[in-house]
Amino acid sequence: MGAGGRAGGIVALAGGVGAARFLDGLSRLIDPARLTVVVNTGDDAEIHGLPVSPDLDTVVYTMAGLADPSRGWGRRGDTFRCLESLGTLGGETWFQLGDGDLATHLYRGDRLRQGASLSQVTGEIATALGVRARILPMSDQRVRTRVRTGRGELDFQTYFARRRAQDSVSGVRFSGLRRARPATGVIEAIERAGAVVVCPSNPIISIGPILAVPGIRRALGKTRARIAAVSPIVGGRAVKGPAARMMRSLGLRVSALGVAELYRDFLDLFVLDRVDRRQAAGIERLGMRAVVADTMMTDRRKKIALARTVLEALEAPR
């Protein structure tokens, strides 16, 4: 595989757990070696000085079959002895770190200090864990999501993990964009892709940062690949996480249609849940095809069925 990406492959834009579930289904239908996943790093953080990349790890762990199926973060069956001992010492324990998960952050920290890029390290971790898809951070430069709340501007993990997304959000910005470039291979993968899928992730804080990295949104607008998105909003609610509340407080429509509007400049088709089928006409008026499906990935069968629907829609004659 060259740096130019896999011609005719599939590129997925991904946040955390919703994306990971979708990709888990997708990679059972296609050869994972054809898949390039571009992952949000806006909610990366330094926790106890360690570089933590929650979305990268959720995607890698899930595709490696190591993810905890219920929590949506960390490793299945992990222990928390370090965190418990840290609590005994009076240390900060609001960011959950399993003992096995910690190794990923120690390894990443070691390699970054040695001068490796985040892409390189991510590739090493994915390979070591048996993941055949190419997992890329959106950027090797540091971009950080910052959330404007009633308590002032918070870094993402303070807002999300420490304060459990309880604050009302009046704005979101991504610091570091000026120096950020797409990670090596991201633009090439989009240009050469057979299809692109925007995974069912929070459009503001998961897909938003990826689209904000200079060059990525333009590449999506220019690529000849068809681009589909799967709605993370079902029945006016986020399947997981604070997406609905965030969209509402930012004055956005909290609906499948509202998400489709955010991507209208580059989407060819939009997959929405059956419960939202009445929004299909409005979505098609945005200039894209609307595909109604069961998007609730509550088990493996449903994950695969959703991935199949998306693939078939992408391959259907225009």
Next chain:
Amino acid sequence: MGAGGRAGGIVALAGGVGAARFLDGLSRLIDPARLTVVVNTGDDAEIHGLPVSPDLDTVVYTMAGLADPSRGWGRRGDTFRCLESLGTLGGETWFQLGDGDLATHLYRGDRLRQGASLSQVTGEIATALGVRARILPMSDQRVRTRVRTGRGELDFQTYFARRRAQDSVSGVRFSGLRRARPATGVIEAIERAGAVVVCPSNPIISIGPILAVPGIRRALGKTRARIAAVSPIVGGRAVKGPAARMMRSLGLRVSALGVAELYRDFLDLFVLDRVDRRQAAGIERLGMRAVVADTMMTDRRKKIALARTVLEALEAPR
């Protein structure tokens, strides 16, 4: 307790496991609140970016009743899930870090980044773990033991943990001494002590760095407290670790007498093992009293008995 130390208290100079065993016995005979332990930090290291202080931790864990009794490092019953996962990722695993032990290093790192001194952090850890003795690093500045070997100069943990002390040693130096000062309270504790004990630790790389911190050796020479040392060399061998080999390759006499010579400028009495009793006369010719005892601390009873012998000798009329 003021910064000036406990008048009439006992000050111990300590390295790792030998010292910790002795202190464990001592603190069953005297109120631990009377004890100030000044600990070597020359073999501190950054492991995966975390500040690790092996001797401080061995002393604290031992006095907290948490130490692993056989290994001499780490915590009893600790798990190694993080280290195992790190191995899976291809990371470096030569420095053994238990999951619970890791918490100490994460906590120390957090607090040092927040601007706390190593003394402060050590006090916090000791207090959180229920240790009543005052545990002080020899210095809050960074002093690092470097070992000259056939493979060039190695930092201490590379020599000791990574290469398992297999290289022949032609020299030892302590970097950072120029900027190092004794940690707050060290000099005052020595000046005001009722007695000082040099624990049975490696004279070159455990006690050596402490004595090399500017001001400490002079304070030992000036204090009115009586000063005793317990020999870490028994029958021409180190009870534990590379002391004998190091002393030999540095051209020193590998014997109780050889150790006594290294401390002759400040010692009042020297405790040597029964098997070395014939060296007592030579030691007394150095100008100190020689006390013969069973120094092999193979169980709790023998630890306490040795501590009692040392205390009684320190209190005996001159």
